[in-house]
Amino acid sequence: MKKIVAYIGSRKGTKSNTYKFISQILEVTKQKFNSIEYEIITSNQLNIQPCNGCDTCFETAECPYDKYDDMGKLRQKIINSDFVIFGSPVYAHNVSGDLKIFFDRSSSWMHTMRLHGKGSMVCTTTSTSGHTTSLDYMSKIMNHYGSNLVAKYNCSVDYPEELYNEDWMRNTTELLSEEIIKSISNPQKSNSNLEYIFKSLKEIMSKCKDNNIENGELEYWKESRLIDYNTFQDFLDNEYNKN
Template structure:
């Protein structure tokens, strides 16, 4: 069965985007090495409504905006994917506003480990500034979604022509090797200190309200998270028998 890759790049520049072209090159290389299907989304395809901060997602698990822009279809694509790729050019020292809007619409997932067991890739491009800071933020987001294994591509680049440079192609190939290992089942997700601490923090937060009509606590209850002692146990359950 073909593995599925989901990719969102928060660049508004379309075919001129260095980050989109880098993601396309990565996925083309990967498709030559592994049986996979992929789709790259960008602001050109996704016209997203901005999060209103109404907290409906936390309270009842639904976002009213999904009815407006059909973002629920994107959520389902992410859930059914094996690998999640987030790409962004560095704007004003951090991720683009387009990627931030995308992430904010998935705020609920930061509390329920919705993408636990998946592999992640971060692609950040700039002329050289703030790559590490941007990657740090995106790693926190992916960990919050439950993604423990993340490959980070930090690419200092000036033009699309730079994507032909040997050092960039070497980095693409390293990422391809990483993904091939994961997709072949040779590398299974492993927990880390951040996720373990985050798991305990959320467990402590939701335990007192586990029987209330609160979606996040209800989700933890129905999925047996309260009975687990660690995030490592959650991953072990997900991969039992695989």
């Protein structure tokens, strides 16, 4: 059974346009590929406090506040999944504050490529505009998390009217569900963005290792064996694609 988790930075729960968009993508995916289970989590379901800037995550690769709110629980669900979707309403031409809080609290994941071995997709909904900036930003985060981004997609609510346009929704959910199914049924692939990020981080982690600098992020690079490979594709092939 493959697991998909979607986290949506909207407090409107099942009434959220972004929830409606993503739930249709996932329903179509499940109709075509029976052996998936999915969970959609909207930010109103959880208590997640903003990052307070203590820097501890960069030293220990863990957020000390995860045990005081729901962030640790959400983090674990995402780590245990095979494919992740991040969704956001566009607020003031960017992602919602709730999604940004998740990204801030997970900044250390960008140093550990913590979502390695997973496919990802980012989705927004807008009234009319602002989605390009938001989707580009979310895509960049997915690359830094080490996930293989298979699609970034916006659904406009007012102009053009897409959310309740049946033809648009049928075509879009068809296209996006195919991308999800390809990602969860095939070996994990690297790409030029992931290789660039891997190479830059490996250089920093290797310097820390050579100079015996103790650091939680370096420990993670050792435990996960990221540090042992010359390319990210080698890492994926040996740690994921062999089985």
